[in-house]
Amino acid sequence: MAGTNLRVSAWRTVVFAVLGLFTTHGASQEDLSLPTGLTPPVEEVITACKSQRYVYPPAEKICVGTACPKLGANAPKIPLARGFKCNRKERIPQISVILFRPKNATYIQQVKTKIPAEWQPELIAFEDEDQSNPKALATHKAIISVLKSDYALYTNNFLGMLRPMNRLIKFADAEVVLVLPEKFHPSTLQRQWLVAAAAAMKFHPSLAMVGMQGADGSAGNGEMEFVHAVSLNHPLVIRRSAFVAAGLIDTSTSCPTWYEKERASWRKFCESLWGHGLSVAALDWEATSAAVEKARIPMELKNRAGGAGTCVIPTEEHVRGKEDCPHGPDIPVASVAVQYFNRRQNVARLGKLLKSMVGMAGADLMVNDDSQSEHSEWMSALSGAENVWLVHSPNIHEIRGYNKLGKLANSEIVAFMQDDDNTRELDWMARATQLFQHHQKMALLGGRAGRIDTGPKMEVKGKRPIPGYTPGPLWQNDGPKYGFKYTKLAKMSAKTGIPFDYVYKVNASPLVVRRSTFLRLGMYHPAMSCVGESGISFDFEYSVRMWKHGYRVGLYYAHFVDFTNSRSTGTWSSANATRKRMVTWRRNNLYLYYMYPNFHHRVGTKLPLDASKDTNEIVNLPCVGGKKLVENRCPLSGAGSTKHGSIFG
Incomplete structure (x- = not known):
């Protein structure tokens, strides 16, 4: 079975590459809009989990000139606020693209060509390879040369996939996040698939994530299928607010160097999304918006809604500190x-x-x-x-x-x-x-x-x-x-x-x-x-x-x-x-x-x-009054009371 899957994957890579040569971009006929705000199912998760991790824009707004509110009589006498012009236009990305461990600048450039420019993509490259050797430094210089308007993030320890995914999804500015795994080849990413995935996010407000393949196999035949979990080895399109509101992926029992443990934690997270009343789907590479609208949640998965959705990532880390699982604390003191x-x-x-x-x-x-x-x-x-x-x-x-x-x-x-x-x-x-x-x-x-x-x-x-x-x-x-x-x-x-x-x-x-x-x-x-x-x-x-x-x-x-x-x-x-x-x-x-x-x-x-x-x-x-601080504190031991009563309660 493993050999068959490898042959199918290789065949698909060839087909994707061929399609990439002949596909034309009919942008004028495409609906390229992406979801931006919170959907009712996500708002329900935020309420249930009392989630405060999701970023809200500040309610306070600036004003200019006569558009400013009138100040009361007790306010100081000040002039009206004046506006200002910016030399650089602020980019508001509609999609953030996370690239796991890109090996060269060509890879990043190829990915850029697949993302509709209308989405103003924010690119986020991640690397945790040892940066002390000349080859790694040369790769960094090449990558930075094509990310002058974007981001490159580095850590000093290998973190696997789940831990950096948690951090990078939080770091992203867009509501829609495309995650490209390490060994993914850009030729297998097609514009039509991205547009269909965006359509799925808009059509299904409970949809937290779309994968190119289910954890147990592909949807196939140009279809979209709701599944228990999707594969980590293929591209993912994620609704950022859903991930963050649900508390992100619990990594307490996963190990960066132990793939099976990471896979188990990933499946558990997908199950938790279903428990929150959210959904997960696999979208075949040939799928269209018609397939997206036709997809229905099977009763088996629908019955999981409202089940055991985990809201808070546990702080106890069962595998940390073992020789075969080195990593820093997931929830550090500061x-x-x-x-x-x-x-x-x-x-x-x-x-x-x-x-x-x-x-x-x-x-x-x-x-x-x-x-x-x-x-x-x-x-x-x-x-x-x-x-x-x-x-x-x-x-x-x-x-x-x-x-x-x-x-x-x-x-x-x-x-x-x-x-x-x-x-x-x-x-x-x-x-x-x-x-x-x-x-x-x-x-x-x-x-x-x-x-x-x-x-x-x-x-x-x-x-x-x-x-x-x-x-x-x-x-x-x-x-x-x-x-x-x-x-x-x-x-x-x-x-x-x-x-x-x-x-x-x-x-x-x-x-x-x-x-x-x-x-x-x-x-x-x-x-x-x-x-x-x-x-x-x-x-x-x-x-x-x-x-x-x-x-x-x-x-x-x-x-x-x-x-x-x-x-x-x-x-x-x-x-x-x-x-x-x-x-x-x-x-x-x-x-x-x-x-x-x-x-x-x-x-x-x-x-x-x-x-x-x-x-x-x-x-x-x-x-x-002359009594020195000890270790930047006033010593509390042996002190009496003040006119306010005991100061040490």
């Missing part, structure tokens, strides 16, 4: 995301800093190399770490880079930092995770500086010896500021002794978030910048958004400093860059007033003042 652009001199130091964090064994270490430059340097700097993801992005800058890494992360607590950050306090992330544990309403934690907007006037910047710097109003309140280079915190977390307080807005970086809230409320707002440009004040906007939606924003000491002279690089690198930075800064500060009318700043800033009075969470810091 994730750290670094935004990087062409600062080669910082790579080795950043790698050492990330690997030296106290209490963060197995943490997600993710780098967005936005310049697609220091590949071998990063892979070398992060060698030895368990969970490394190096992402080569097409110069999308910090807001979109952070959002991409936030989706890729596997932890609930995610820290975002920059490529010129440095600290000697290696417990900075451990303290952040502990603060989130004891402050459940907090959704954002800053580690550098923060402010309360209770000042009597608006902030005005005077002259500075910086080329391109223009003095004038910044259109933000000149209130008290705390943290690095500002007023020291006078309070602490009652349960941990960590110096801490609630503030209205925090500055990057680091910025530490609860990932579930981060995704559900729209991540960092893309309207704060053009693609590839600075998004200064995006941290303030996200802070205000958290308070507006009923969450809290805190500040502690991560003790981050600038490793290099950032005044001579990045958005300060020239007079033109500095001028653009200042224009963006002022414009985005104005936007906050019109995005949050009659809330920012006077109403909103009262919320952290009230939260700071919650003595179950925050108390005065007794270490201020």
Whole structure:
């Protein structure tokens, strides 16, 4: 039987190749629309699973000129917000294409020719081969040369197929995701099959996935057939929202190097989709839209709907740590995301800093190399770490880079930092995770500086010896500021002794978030910048958004400093860059007033003042009066009570 299947597969490859030579693209006669929003069956899964992993766009919108809402009489006197033009058009992909371990640039180019250009495909190449040998580096350079507008992701350990599939589906921006397995030949992928698969997704709202072949064989004869499971060895078209809402694939008992275990986990996941009331189908390579409309779910599979759908991936990993199954933890204690652009001199130091964090064994270490430059340097700097993801992005800058890494992360607590950050306090992330544990309403934690907007006037910047710097109003309140280079915190977390307080807005970086809230409320707002440009004040906007939606924003000491002279690089690198930075800064500060009318700043800033009075969470810091902090904490043992009662409860 195995020999027969191989012969059939080989025959099909030849037929596909021949068809590829003679098929014409009648785009004008095709319905090339793809599903974009949530279908009712997927919404039911989100409700049943209380899923917060699915990304929703931010509800808050920017406005320009007279289209902006009128502010109340108590609002500060500010001008109307002005619009701006972007040099690069934002791509909104209708399909994301995941390419497992492409071996050369030709492969990627061949795949590109099969995807309708109208879909504006987002290509995501994945590789987990050892990058220390010259051949692998040569392959990387070739692949990057044809992915200048797309993404290449690398890990430092072999992960099999299921673990990276989970991560890459989250990383994707489109609702429809095409997954191309490692040994798949591009000649077997035909445009007509992709169009038929898209039609199937639209016609069957419960359809979570379409495969080219069922796990137990092909549908055949140009038909579409609903099946228990589809084959991992053939192309898959996936409805991203369905996968994410259902909790993704449970990999706790699968092993990257053990195909049978991966296959068993895959079948279990397909069964779970049926249990959620979703469906799975095999679509023959010759199928048309007529076959799609004719397909019906058999009673045997229909009876599985509403059964045992698994919502949450178990955190216990039965096979991790065995010699024959090496991989990092699927659900690490935290994730750290670094935004990087062409600062080669910082790579080795950043790698050492990330690997030296106290209490963060197995943490997600993710780098967005936005310049697609220091590949071998990063892979070398992060060698030895368990969970490394190096992402080569097409110069999308910090807001979109952070959002991409936030989706890729596997932890609930995610820290975002920059490529010129440095600290000697290696417990900075451990303290952040502990603060989130004891402050459940907090959704954002800053580690550098923060402010309360209770000042009597608006902030005005005077002259500075910086080329391109223009003095004038910044259109933000000149209130008290705390943290690095500002007023020291006078309070602490009652349960941990960590110096801490609630503030209205925090500055990057680091910025530490609860990932579930981060995704559900729209991540960092893309309207704060053009693609590839600075998004200064995006941290303030996200802070205000958290308070507006009923969450809290805190500040502690991560003790981050600038490793290099950032005044001579990045958005300060020239007079033109500095001028653009200042224009963006002022414009985005104005936007906050019109995005949050009659809330920012006077109403909103009262919320952290009230939260700071919650003595179950925050108390005065007794270490201020000469008593030194021990390991960045105020010692709790042996202390008495304060006027608020016991601070150690």
